Amino acid sequence: MQTESLGERTLTFFPQFLATLRERVAPDATVAVIGASDGKFVLPLAAAGYHVVAIERDAVALHGADIRLPGDSQAHALGLIDRLKLEELHSRVEVVEDDFLDGAPLGLQCEAVWTSCSWHYSANHHRPLAEFVDRMQRLVRPGGVFGAEFMMPVERRHHMIEHYTSPERLRHHFLGDWDVLLTLRTSEFTERPHVGQPRDHTHRMGLLMAARTSTLTNHL
Numbered sequence: 001m002q003t004e005s006l007g008e009r010t011l012t013f014f015p016q017f018l019a020t021l022r023e024r025v026a027p028d029a030t031v032a033v034i035g036a037s038d039g040k041f042v043l044p045l046a047a048a049g050y051h052v053v054a055i056e057r058d059a060v061a062l063h064g065a066d067i068r069l070p071g072d073s074q075a076h077a078l079g080l081i082d083r084l085k086l087e088e089l090h091s092r093v094e095v096v097e098d099d100f101l102d103g104a105p106l107g108l109q110c111e112a113v114w115t116s117c118s119w120h121y122s123a124n125h126h127r128p129l130a131e132f133v134d135r136m137q138r139l140v141r142p143g144g145v146f147g148a149e150f151m152m153p154v155e156r157r158h159h160m161i162e163h164y165t166s167p168e169r170l171r172h173h174f175l176g177d178w179d180v181l182l183t184l185r186t187s188e189f190t191e192r193p194h195v196g197q198p199r200d201h202t203h204r205m206g207l208l209m210a211a212r213t214s215t216l217t218n219h220l
């Protein structure tokens with residue numbers, strides 16, 4: 001790629017998700033990315049041949065802006081839309097500029113859905129985590145794949161917010177028509193400063209991947 005996401009170097013379980021897609025869905029399947037940001041996952045998915053629906057609420061992530069880098073220098077950050085054009089991948093990606101929790105659930109069916117560290121954002125705390133998960137599940141066709149990596153609690157305040165969750169707690173949302181394929185977790189680890197986090201900081205991350213076995217009975 002000629003361009004780089006601002007989050008390019010942060011830890012991710014995305015390679016496990018991509019490997020699962022290769023095993024389970026068609027090479028030209030549609031994958032929805034919730035919280036697409038500036039395209040860290042959207043661009044590799046499109047480059048791999050998938051059609052992507054990229055849902056993002058943040059205008060800066062989509063359209064770019066002048067930003068302050070760690071160390072206090074300024075830079076112009078490209079947004080998702082310009083990155084897609086520069087990498088000539090825009091024809092494979094539909095960008096939806098919206099809050100995933102606003103309005104009725106998207107009437108869209110995909111072969112897979114992915115999110116990375118999005119639901120713990122404070123903008124989502126006014127709604128139960130179950131709603132975020134349910135809206136993601138509704139996007140997945142029978143036989144399709146659900147993948148989410150997420151922040152686990154580290155600080156005391158995180159333990160009061162259900163959106164900082166764990167693979168064990170998340171599993172309860174995957175009874176019935178879902179097979180949990182893989183759960184993973186990290187220990188606490190230190191991440192170097194990046195945009196939005198000017199100092200070294202500590203994270204703990206989890207992953208849950210599941211396959212939908214049949215049509216949900218209470219669907220839509």
Ligand SMILES: C[S@@+](CC[C@H](N)C(=O)[O-])C[C@H]1O[C@@H](n2cnc3c(N)ncnc32)[C@H](O)[C@@H]1O
Pocket residue numbers: 005006007008010034035036037038040055056057058061098099100101116117118119121123124
């Ligand atoms: C931390 S970023 C994920 C990027 C990736 N982990 C990385 O390292 O680049 C999460 C993104 O989810 C988006 N997001 C969170 N809640 C959302 C919602 N309800 N609707 C749409 N986008 C959302 C945020 O705006 C943010 O761009």
